[in-house]
Amino acid sequence: GAGVSQSPRYKVAKRGQDVALRCDPISGHVSLFWYQQALGQGPEFLTYFQNEAQLDKSGLPSDRFFAERPEGSVSTLKIQRTQQEDSAVYLCASSSGQAGTANTGELFFGEGSRLTVL
Amino acid sequence: QKEVEQNSGPLSVPEGAIASLNCTYSDRVSQSFFWYRQYSGKSPELIMSIYSNGDKEDGRFTAQLNKASQYVSLLIRDSQPSDSATYLCAVFYAGGTSYGKLTFGQGTILTVHP
Numbered sequence: 001g002a003g004v005s006q007s008p009r010y011k012v013a014k015r016g017q018d019v020a021l022r023c024d025p026i027s028g029h030v031s032l033f034w035y036q037q038a039l040g041q042g043p044e045f046l047t048y049f050q051n052e053a054q055l056d057k058s059g060l061p062s063d064r065f066f067a068e069r070p071e072g073s074v075s076t077l078k079i080q081r082t083q084q085e086d087s088a089v090y091l092c093a094s095s096s097g098q099a100g101t102a103n104t105g106e107l108f109f110g111e112g113s114r115l116t117v118l
Numbered sequence: 119q120k121e122v123e124q125n126s127g128p129l130s131v132p133e134g135a136i137a138s139l140n141c142t143y144s145d146r147v148s149q150s151f152f153w154y155r156q157y158s159g160k161s162p163e164l165i166m167s168i169y170s171n172g173d174k175e176d177g178r179f180t181a182q183l184n185k186a187s188q189y190v191s192l193l194i195r196d197s198q199p200s201d202s203a204t205y206l207c208a209v210f211y212a213g214g215t216s217y218g219k220l221t222f223g224q225g226t227i228l229t230v231h232p
Contacts, residue, residue, distance in 0.1 A: 033220065042122075042206050042222035043162065056219060091161055097218075105150050105210035105220045109161035 002026075004110035006092050012116045013082045021077045021113045023092030031095040031104050034067055034077050036088045037112070043091055049075060050099045082117045089114045121145060122209050124223035133232050137194040141207030141223055144188065151183055151190045154206040156225065162206055166192060197230040204228070 005024040013019050025032050030051050035043035036059075045059040051072035060067070064083075069075040079086055089112040097104030123142045131137045139153075150169045154162035168174045168181040168190065180193040190209075194201055204225040212218035 031218075035222075040224075042124075042224045045219050045221065048218065058219070099218055100212045101218075103150070103167070104212065104218045105152050105208060106164055106167055107154075107162075107220065109163065112161050 004092055004094055004108055006090075006110035006113050008113060009111060010114050010116075012118065014118055015083060016081050018078065018080045019082055019115060021079075021090050021092075021115070023075045023077070023110060025073065025075070025092070025094030026096075026108055029094035029096050029108070030072075030098055032069060032075050033093045033095070033107060034075070035091040035093065036061075037091055038088045046077070046090075048099075055099055079115075082115075084117050087115055087117045121221045122207055122223040124205075124207050124226050126224055126226060128227040128229055130229045130231060131197050133197060133199060133230055135197050135230075137197045137201065137228055137230070139192040139194075139205050139207075139226050139228065141190045141192075142188055143190070143207075143209045143221075145209065145211055146185075146188065148188075148209045148211045150210045151181070152208040152210070152220070153179075153181060153192045154208060154222075156204045156206055158203070194228075197228075199230050199232055202229050 032049040034046040037043045048056040049069045064080045066078045093107035093109045153166040156162040166181040174181045178195045182191045206225045207223040
């Protein structure tokens with residue numbers, strides 16, 4: 001597609017439910033990032049993939065969070081046993097830059113998935 | 119101390135004025151620097167990147183980088199109401215065991231009033 005596509009755009013979950021958020025990056029982009037953005041804050045880094053390899057997962061807040069990109073294209077962020085503090089917008093972004101290159105920071109963001117945990 | 123610091127504002131300027139947005143960062147070996155604009159309810163979009171000391175101009179936007187002072191700024195000339203948004207400073211570091219993490223500041227809210 002022409003841009004980064006995320007689904008669902010909105011998700012309401014009851015506390016304790018599992019959720020899965022999908023990201024379809026720009027075709028050919030090797031780098032893929034997930035960010036979490038709380039209201040009124042800047043995006044917080046969660047994890048980074050180069051192709052199918054998860055090179056950095058230092059931002060994942062707990063072992064309830066898991067991300068994968070098995071074929072180096074579509075990525076899924078999974079949150080198990082959701083808690084109220086997980087409520088946020090989850091942003092996916094892709095870049096044509098490769099790991100270690102400065103232009104990797106030129107990100108194209110999707111519209112985000114807004115998660116509300118009741 | 120946060121890695122990337124911005125004045126959260128809000129910054130209010132009249133239409134036609136120059137808006138000046140500032141950002142400091144803590145990691146001396148940061149490689150590249152970016153400004154993203156985020157409209158309310160939308161996702162961030164890249165408006166400027168700067169990789170070396172000095173000024174970089176693109177239309178009404180000028181980014182300034184001073185690595186010695188660990189400071190990066192964005193100037194918006196002839197501000198328009200359509201520039202009203204949150205401006206996010208982002209700093210990129212790739213080295214050692216880090217493959218590249220783009221770290222954002224908390225954002226500065228800019229309002230341009232007619």
